[in-house]
Amino acid sequence: MSRRLFPQPLDLANGRVDMSHGAGGRAMAQLVSELFAAAFENDYLAQGNDAAMMSPPPGRLVMSTDGYVISPLFFPGGDIGSLAVHGTVNDIAMAGARPLWLSAGFIIEEGFPLADLARIVEFMAGACKACGVPLVTGDTKVVERGKGDGLFITTTGVGVVPEGLHIAGDAIRPGDAVLVSGTLGDHGIAVLSKRENLDFDTDIVSDSAPLHDLVAAMVAAVPEIHTLRDPTRGGVAATLNELANQSGVGLILQEAALPIRPAVRGACEMLGIDPLGVANEGKLLAFCPAERAERLLAVMRAHPLGRDSAIIGRAVEDDRRLVQMETEFGGARVVEWLNGEQLPRIC
Amino acid sequence: MSRRLFPQPLDLANGRVDMSHGAGGRAMAQLVSELFAAAFENDYLAQGNDAAMMSPPPGRLVMSTDGYVISPLFFPGGDIGSLAVHGTVNDIAMAGARPLWLSAGFIIEEGFPLADLARIVEFMAGACKACGVPLVTGDTKVVERGKGDGLFITTTGVGVVPEGLHIAGDAIRPGDAVLVSGTLGDHGIAVLSKRENLDFDTDIVSDSAPLHDLVAAMVAAVPEIHTLRDPTRGGVAATLNELANQSGVGLILQEAALPIRPAVRGACEMLGIDPLGVANEGKLLAFCPAERAERLLAVMRAHPLGRDSAIIGRAVEDDRRLVQMETEFGGARVVEWLNGEQLPRIC
Numbered sequence: 266m267s268r269r270l271f272p273q274p275l276d277l278a279n280g281r282v283d284m285s286h287g288a289g290g291r292a293m294a295q296l297v298s299e300l301f302a303a304a305f306e307n308d309y310l311a312q313g314n315d316a317a318m319m320s321p322p323p324g325r326l327v328m329s330t331d332g333y334v335i336s337p338l339f340f341p342g343g344d345i346g347s348l349a350v351h352g353t354v355n356d357i358a359m360a361g362a363r364p365l366w367l368s369a370g371f372i373i374e375e376g377f378p379l380a381d382l383a384r385i386v387e388f389m390a391g392a393c394k395a396c397g398v399p400l401v402t403g404d405t406k407v408v409e410r411g412k413g414d415g416l417f418i419t420t421t422g423v424g425v426v427p428e429g430l431h432i433a434g435d436a437i438r439p440g441d442a443v444l445v446s447g448t449l450g451d452h453g454i455a456v457l458s459k460r461e462n463l464d465f466d467t468d469i470v471s472d473s474a475p476l477h478d479l480v481a482a483m484v485a486a487v488p489e490i491h492t493l494r495d496p497t498r499g500g501v502a503a504t505l506n507e508l509a510n511q512s513g514v515g516l517i518l519q520e521a522a523l524p525i526r527p528a529v530r531g532a533c534e535m536l537g538i539d540p541l542g543v544a545n546e547g548k549l550l551a552f553c554p555a556e557r558a559e560r561l562l563a564v565m566r567a568h569p570l571g572r573d574s575a576i577i578g579r580a581v582e583d584d585r586r587l588v589q590m591e592t593e594f595g596g597a598r599v600v601e602w603l604n605g606e607q608l609p610r611i612c
Numbered sequence: 613m614s615r616r617l618f619p620q621p622l623d624l625a626n627g628r629v630d631m632s633h634g635a636g637g638r639a640m641a642q643l644v645s646e647l648f649a650a651a652f653e654n655d656y657l658a659q660g661n662d663a664a665m666m667s668p669p670p671g672r673l674v675m676s677t678d679g680y681v682i683s684p685l686f687f688p689g690g691d692i693g694s695l696a697v698h699g700t701v702n703d704i705a706m707a708g709a710r711p712l713w714l715s716a717g718f719i720i721e722e723g724f725p726l727a728d729l730a731r732i733v734e735f736m737a738g739a740c741k742a743c744g745v746p747l748v749t750g751d752t753k754v755v756e757r758g759k760g761d762g763l764f765i766t767t768t769g770v771g772v773v774p775e776g777l778h779i780a781g782d783a784i785r786p787g788d789a790v791l792v793s794g795t796l797g798d799h800g801i802a803v804l805s806k807r808e809n810l811d812f813d814t815d816i817v818s819d820s821a822p823l824h825d826l827v828a829a830m831v832a833a834v835p836e837i838h839t840l841r842d843p844t845r846g847g848v849a850a851t852l853n854e855l856a857n858q859s860g861v862g863l864i865l866q867e868a869a870l871p872i873r874p875a876v877r878g879a880c881e882m883l884g885i886d887p888l889g890v891a892n893e894g895k896l897l898a899f900c901p902a903e904r905a906e907r908l909l910a911v912m913r914a915h916p917l918g919r920d921s922a923i924i925g926r927a928v929e930d931d932r933r934l935v936q937m938e939t940e941f942g943g944a945r946v947v948e949w950l951n952g953e954q955l956p957r958i959c
Contacts, residue, residue, distance in 0.1 A: 270857065270949075284956045287681075289845025289891070291949045294854065313858050314781045315703040315841065316676035318773065321668060329663035330715035330768055332753040334634075356662040368677035370766040372719070404766075406679040408957065414759035419717040419751075419766035421677055426665065434661045494662065498636025507641065510617065511660050544636070602617075602638045609631045610755065 271295040280379040287373065287407030300383060301403060304390040309366070309401035317401035319366060322425050329356035330421040336610045338385065338415055341455045342470030343546070345418055346389030351475045351546060352497065352612060353420040354396050358477035359493045359549065361432040361484050362424035367393065369420045370404040374413035385416065396475045398422070424477075430484055436491040437512035442558035443578040444551040446479065446571045447472065449501055450529045453543035453611050458532065465532050474547030479568045483551065486564040492552040495545065497612055499603070502541040504550060505588045506602035515583025518590045518600065522577045542603050544611040552580065618642040627726040634720065634754030647730060648750060651737040656713070656748035664748035666713060669772050673712075676703035677768040683957045685732065685762055688802045689817030690893070692765055693736030698822045698893060699844065699959060700769040701743050705824035706840045706896065708779040708831045709771035714740065716767045717751045721760035732763065743822045745769070771824075777831055783838040784859035789905035790925040791898040793826065793918045794819065796848055797876045800890035800958050805879065812879050821894030826915045830898065833911040839899040842892065844959055846950070849888040851897060852935045853949035862930025865937045865947065869924045889950050891958040899927065 275295060285292035302310055309317040333349040343351075350367065357364040369389070373382065393400050455471040457463065476495065484490060492512070496504040509516050525540050533540045547570060553561050558576055565571035588600040622642060632639035649657055656664040680696040690698075697714065704711040716736070720729065740747050802818040804810065823842065831837060839859070843851040856863050872887050880887045894917060900908050905923055912918035935947040 287845075288956055289847075289850050290889075291850075291853075293846075294949075312780065314707060316674040316707045316709065316769075316771070318672050318674045318707060321673050325665050326668050326770075327663040327665045328713055328715055328768075328770065329749050330717045330766075331751045332717035332719050332766065334719060334753045334755050360661060360663045360665060362663070366675055368675055368768050370677050370679035370717075370768075372679050372681060372764055372766075402676050404678045406681045406764075406957075408681050408761060408764075411758065412761035414755060417719055417753075417755075417764070419677075419679065419719075421675075421715050421717075421768035422663075423673075423675065423770060424663070433659065498634075499640075500636075503636050503638075506638075542637075602641075609635055610753075 275299045275379060277379050277383050282373045282375060282377045282379060282382065282407055284375055284407050287405055293405060296405060300386055304386045305393065305400045307399040309399055319401065324428060325426045327357055327360040327362045327424045327426060329353060330419060331356060332417060332419040333612060334417050334610050335456065335612050336414065337459055340459045340471055343473035344385055344388045345416060346385035347392035348473050348546060348612065349418040349420045350389055350392035350396060351473050353422040354398060354475045354477055355495045357422045357424035358480040359495055360426055361430040361480060362426045364398045364422050364424040364477050366401045366423050367398050367420055368402045369400055369418055372406050372408060372413060372417040374415050375407055375410045377415055429488060432490055432493055434492055434494065434508055434511040437508060437514050437552045437580050438491060439514055439580050439582040440555055441491055441552045441580040442555045442576050443516060444558065444562060445575055445577050446549045446565055447573040448524045448526050449545060450525060450533065450540040450543035452546040453608055454529050454532045456611055457608065465528060469528050472545055472547035474570055476547065476549055476570060479570045482564055482568055483561060487553055487557050487561045489557050490551055490553045493549055495549050497544050497546060500542040500544055502600050503602055505600065509586040509588050513586060515581045515586060516578060516588045517581055518578035520590050521593045522575050524573045524575050541600060543608065546612065622646045622726060624726050624730050629720045629722060629724040629726060629729065629754055631722055631754050634752055640752060643752060647733055651733045652740065652747045654746040656746055666748065671775060672773045674704055674707040674709045674771045674773060676700060677766060678703060679764060679766040680959060681764050681957050682803065682959050683761065684807055687806045687818055688815065690820035691732055691735045692763060693732035694739035695820050695893060695959065696765040696767045697736055697739035697743060698820050700767040701745060701822045701824055702842045704769045704771035705827040706842055707773055708777040708827060708840065709773045711745045711769050711771040711824050713748045713770050714745050714767055715749045716747055716765055719753050719755060719760060719764040721762050722754055722757045724762055776835060779837055779840055781839055781841065781855055781858040784855060784861050784899045784927050785838060786861055786927050786929040787902055788838055788899045788927040789902045789923050790863060791905065791909060792922055792924050793896045793912055794920040795871045795873050796892060797872060797880065797887040797890035799893040800955055801876050801879045803958055804955065812875060816875050816879065819892055819894035821917055823894065823896055823917060826917045829911055829915055830908060834900055834904050834908045836904050837898055837900045840896055842896050844891050844893060847889045847891055849947050850949055852947065856933040856935050860933060862928045862933060863925060863935045864928055865925035867937050868940045869922050871920045871922050888947060890955065893959065
């Protein structure tokens with residue numbers, strides 16, 4: 266798009282998004298050209314068509330999509346833009362896949378400051394670069410003031426699965442070990458503390474991070490991994506219940522083995538919520554045959570994003586498909602699958 | 613997901629979406645299982661993972677995404693659900709590609725009637741079936757009352773480009789003929805009439821339709837096609853200005869050749885808007901060498917979605933990259949690239 270079309274550059278310092286920025290005309294072209302295309306610059310976007318064209322590597326492909334409606338848009342340890350990259354990269358990685366391409370759809374509320382949009386786009390473009398995954402195509406819509414909430418982003422990712430891998434939610438077998446890649450609940454508590462202006466003693470920051478590189482190391486060392494999943498919305502409790510049902514097994518956790526930061530544990534106690542129900546955005550659960558668990562743990566701990574990894578439980582035969590927790594005092598309780606409305610808009 | 617998890621089925625007649633339906637717990641699982649998975653049923657969704665896995669055919673892939681924020685959600689000739697399928701299928705088809713897979717992200721406002729959601733999902737699933745394109749993965753988020761506007765949908769499509777085709781926005785050459793596949797402005801005027809409760813003399817309905825089958829016939833007969841694009845937001849005026857800039861050519865239209873329904877022309881006159889600035893959702897513009905134009909026109913007219921096709925102009929050398937219209941009285945005027953804020957939320 267030739268610059269002479271837009272006599273005045275966008276006012277990124279003081280300007281605001283208006284309805285014309287989503288209406289398909291000259292103003293939208295300027296926003297796309299001066300803000301989005303400039304930040305995400307790559308050969309695919311430079312094609313300038315409504316669809317980007319790519320040559321895929323050989324192998325099976327995976328595709329995943331997620332909408333991001335997190336409130337607030339900026340939170341300790343992250344922002345909606347980098348989260349929208351990490352979250353979708355992680356969903357691709359949970360198939361054992363290498364992420365190849367991302368797309369993004371922006372739904373912006375009229376009046377949203379261009380300066381905030383520019384910051385978010387910069388963070389998002391930085392996350393794409395850090396992940397090595399180009400944003401190949403995108404879309405912008407604007408809704409009237411009061412019909413949105415600042416900014417929603419929907420990202421979609423496509424990735425390729427290495428030969429020989431068969432990682433899926435229905436593949437957990439009785440006897441499998443359950444591993445987690447680090448501390449639980451950091452993201453949800455960080456977002457909640459910012460949203461509600463809570464003043465916890467220590468600084469809790471989101472764990473938002475891309476896990477594809479950790480996964481690549483894991484599957485290279487232990488291709489026998491049965492299942493991977495990131496415990497986002499609904500936390501570990503929802504994810505484990507979902508997987509127990511999908512695989513038709515029971516799951517038993519050791520309470521003492523769960524890595525939870527004292528600050529997060531304290532915040533959860535204060536708020537009266539279970540850390541197992543709190544969202545994570547840079548952690549994964551892994552299931553593998555018990556005899557491979559120590560090797561997998563060692564590989565995970567050797568990675569910067571898996572330093573606090575732990576073996577936290579095992580899969581068992583159980584027609585009721587219950588998730589249970591063995592407490593430190595020798596008892597056991599069922600880990601409920603909550604409705605989760607206590608923590609809305611956490612991603 | 614086993615049904616026994618949800619003792620009460622969703623109340624699709626009188627229920628409403630609440631925050632728990634987006635929170636990652638049991639309520640969300642029920643909504644996904646009983647509404648989305650039931651309607652879109654296919655082998656990919658049945659995999660039940662956050663990412664769907666597919667084996668692509670050989671060839672280059674294209675990827676495109678669009679957010680749909682149309683208001684109202686139901687309009688003459690369509691609804692947001694089928695539109696979200698057609699629009700993205702069409703963006704894929706404009707690369708000459710065959711659409712393979714779709715994903716969808718739903719952002720729902722708290723309190724939205726489940727009955728409306730179910731209707732929209734049914735229309736959307738019907739459109740997927742009619743297009744032969746499965747929805748392989750999806751996501752649901754819920755925002756508080758007053759932070760959205762009923763329903764927004766973002767769809768992403770992946771398609772495969774047949775060997776030997778090189779269709780792109782920068783490929784128009786001076787001398788090319790410009791064709792359109794039918795009447796202009798129907799979608800925008802249909803949506804506007806419903807939204808503003810305008811009572812036009814005749815019933816104008818949206819042209820929302822999937823164009824991939826028409827495109828397949830076109831590229832089979834005339835593989836020399838240089839460029840295809842669907843004139844959606846901003847209408848023909850915005851699309852032609854965009855393409856003129858991308859290809860570095862001028863474009864000259866013949867006013868008398870433009871197919872516009874009298875009812876649409878009348879409505880535009882009444883509203884004081886130019887039909888060339890009004891959105892279409894089932895029309896395409898095609899550019900091909902002049903000597904192949906008659907053949908292409910015949911193929912387009914032979915297809916049910918191209919019956920009213922016409923040759924409407926030509927590309928010329930023009931460093932200014934202007935789009936001009938030759939009027940019926942022998943004059944010429946520049947077709948402006950409007951900001952387009954006169955028709956917000958048209959898709």
